[in-house]
Amino acid sequence: MSGSGIDGPKMSKNSGYIYIADTLPSPPVRALFYEFDDPSLYSNDVQFLVGSSVLVTSVLQPNESTTTGIFPSADGTTWTDWWTHQKVDTSKSDNVTLDLPLGEIGVHVRSGSVLLLHADPGYTLTETREGGYEVLVVLDGKGYAEGTAKVDDGVSLPGMRTATFKTLLPPWYTLWSGLSGLEVPVSHLKTLTAVSVGDQTCLNFTATNFSCLNSSPTGSYNLQQPLTKITILGVTSQPSGASLNGQDVSGVEYKAETEEVVLSGLNGDLNQAWELKWW
Amino acid sequence: MQSLDAAFRLLPVLQGEWHDKRTPESPRLTMADNVTEPQHQVRPCPSLRLAVPDMDSLMFDRRGAISQEPFVWDSVASASIKAIQARYAMLPYWLTLFAEASQYGM
DSSP, X not given: OOOSGGGGGGOOTTTXXXXXXXXXXXXXXXXXXXXXXXXXXXXXXSEEEETTTEEEEOOOSTTXXXXXXXXXXXXXXXXXXXXXXXXXOOSSOSEEEEEOOTTOOEEEEEXXXXXXXXXXXXXXXXHHHHSXXXXXXXXXXXXXXXXXXXXXXXXXXXXXXXXXXXXGSOTTHHHHHHHHXXXXXXXXXXXXXXXXXXXXXXXXXXXXXXXXXEEEEEESOOOXXXXXXXXXXXXXXXXXXXXXXXXXXXXXXXXXXXTEEEXXXXXXXXXXXXXXXXX | OHHHHHHHXXXXXXXXXXXXXXXXXXXXXXXXXXXXXXXXXXXSOHHHHHHOTTHHHHOTTSTTOOOOOGGGSHHHHHHHHHHHHHHHHTHHHHHHHHHHHHHHOX
């Protein structure tokens, strides 16, 4: 299996290493060349990716309010600004100069990704977690996007393995095995087990054909907060209607400037599979 | 016995007196000096000063310095709120990445 080490830079979604990239994930924060097979990215030390979907570009020089970053577009990838939802113009060159005055950070979402977010960031983490969820979809040129979200209670250990440690052997172990030459029965050994093994739910989002967004959950963790908002970027024409699980949704907002569909005021259950369609 | 002797000879250095002799321009302050302006703190080890020449500008807790919390300036406060809200919104995404790295990571 050639998935680690020297082939690391080739582990992109788009270069035939899907299995490896999915089963042996890269670090949470990674360099651009982890995701894009382009040697010119090896020297890029001013940008970083969070996961495979979020690109951070910040101003690193003092007294400057612009910075130049690379936004790879060779495989049709586009980048959408996190704050303004404007697409980065990479038609001339992948090297784009961003206007970032003091207090601004360049954050861009990669096309073809679906992110699960907290809809209402609050004053504290508890308030934030008590609010609803938002799904942010950035469609690629073919109207496709995918993403996963793993949700648990944030405290318990997810499925920790049971392990036996030598330090936890009983104090009479050495004497017993030395004198008798017998192994201590396994049932007599102390084992270290997780105090509480938490449930986890994995939400799999898929958007297809500029018209459909699916979610299929697996796992046993119960998400208590509802899905309140869906934002879909990259929808080129205004939809005339939308339905969630076959029921029409009323509050569909379309912003032509950012090719953005916003469905707010929802009360969806993320524990069940659901399907959003628009036409 | 020899090491004990060396230790006694080093005693004035450890107490900071050697440093004071080398840099008479920064005399040791006493309570009677009634300082109102920010002063250089007398450090016993001169090598620290060489290693971190800008240490004085980093010491916000000395006398006379204004407080440096983000909420002191409106521009910093609004920038902090904006960045923290984005970070809080993205938390489920971060937790997904951490869960994957922890369970299946290389």
